[in-house]
Amino acid sequence: MTTNRIDGKEVAAQVTENVKKRVEVLKEKGLTPGLAVVLVGNNSASQTYVNNKTKTCERLGMYSVMVTLDENVSEEELLQNVAALNNDEKIHGILVQLPLPKHINEDRVISAISPLKDVDGFHPENVGKMMIGQQTFIPCTPFGVMKMLEYSDIDVAGKHAVIIGRSNIVGKPMGQLLLQKDATVTYCHSKTKDLRAMTKQADILVVALGRAKMIDASYIKDGAVVIDVGINRDENNKLCGDVDFESAKEVASKITPVPGGVGPMTIAMLMENTCLAAENTLKN
Numbered sequence: 001m002t003t004n005r006i007d008g009k010e011v012a013a014q015v016t017e018n019v020k021k022r023v024e025v026l027k028e029k030g031l032t033p034g035l036a037v038v039l040v041g042n043n044s045a046s047q048t049y050v051n052n053k054t055k056t057c058e059r060l061g062m063y064s065v066m067v068t069l070d071e072n073v074s075e076e077e078l079l080q081n082v083a084a085l086n087n088d089e090k091i092h093g094i095l096v097q098l099p100l101p102k103h104i105n106e107d108r109v110i111s112a113i114s115p116l117k118d119v120d121g122f123h124p125e126n127v128g129k130m131m132i133g134q135q136t137f138i139p140c141t142p143f144g145v146m147k148m149l150e151y152s153d154i155d156v157a158g159k160h161a162v163i164i165g166r167s168n169i170v171g172k173p174m175g176q177l178l179l180q181k182d183a184t185v186t187y188c189h190s191k192t193k194d195l196r197a198m199t200k201q202a203d204i205l206v207v208a209l210g211r212a213k214m215i216d217a218s219y220i221k222d223g224a225v226v227i228d229v230g231i232n233r234d235e236n237n238k239l240c241g242d243v244d245f246e247s248a249k250e251v252a253s254k255i256t257p258v259p260g261g262v263g264p265m266t267i268a269m270l271m272e273n274t275c276l277a278a279e280n281t282l283k284n
């Protein structure tokens with residue numbers, strides 16, 4: 001049976017297989033890549049994600065530590081934990097799971113992570129480097145989307161890419177990466193007038209708006225590539241994306257499902273970034 005579904009699990013497996021080989025090479029040189037994951041509070045989705053991250057590290061032969069802090073931890077204490085990880089030689093990558101509780105200033109925490117260990121690619125120095133095309137850590141979700149497009153032989157050069165969403169962790173870097181590959185990029189957001197008129201022009205539509213199944217076939221040009229970055233629960237508490245998959249798959253040439261699309265890629269690219277952070281310590 002032919003399918004237009006892009007299988008994120010399959011692509012993620014290829015990425016992690018490659019990372020595993022790189023880890024073996026590093027270990028032969030006496031270096032085990034190490035990741036520290038910091039979780040604040042009891043958000044159950046975040047708990048699932050950080051558990052998956054440390055389990056994947058284990059599977060690939062990497063070292064990992066999970067630092068769990070109480071929901072009411074002070075910003076100061078969180079910053080002290082980050083500082084300790086910055087100074088820990090066994091740790092090459094640090095990530096603070098987002099979102100953080102409201103009393104903590106996310107920007108301050110992200111800026112406290114050493115740019116050399118910022119495997120999320122959220123530190124302002126690394127964001128700046130990405131903007132000007134310098135080698136750095138690329139935020140995992142948009143990095144994963146680019147990998148999926150590459151594995152699916154989708155050339156973005158000259159294509160019109162429309163992105164719904166302008167968050168720092170997905171929308172903004174997504175547009176930048178597509179631009180670097182010569183796509184023509186349009187950003188849409190909550191103040192965009194006539195969203196459908198915009199999305200209908202997209203050859204590549206990336207949806208990260210945070211509303212369950214909002215984008216149906218009526219928003220999609222025939223033959224467009226549709227990438228769904230949303231993670232929501234539907235009326236039956238079933239995991240779903242921002243795209244109404246059943247309707248959209250009838251018009252899209254390629255489409256990512258939820259679950260099993262972009263999500264697994266986020267963790268795979270984190271592994272790639274952590275491996276890169278360890279490799280970087282051997283340079284110079």
Ligand SMILES: Nc1nc2c(c(=O)[nH]1)N[C@@H](CN(C=O)c1ccc(C(=O)N[C@@H](CCC(=O)O)C(=O)O)cc1)CN2
Nearest residue numbers: 049095096097098099120140259260261263264266267
């Ligand atoms: N510090 C960070 N925080 C957050 C990031 C991030 O990249 N760095 N991204 C998201 C959450 N996230 C990773 O942290 C993430 C989200 C979803 C998945 C995933 O595999 N989803 C599965 C479904 C999983 C489920 O059953 O719930 C899928 O789509 O198939 C992985 C990672 C926000 N915070």
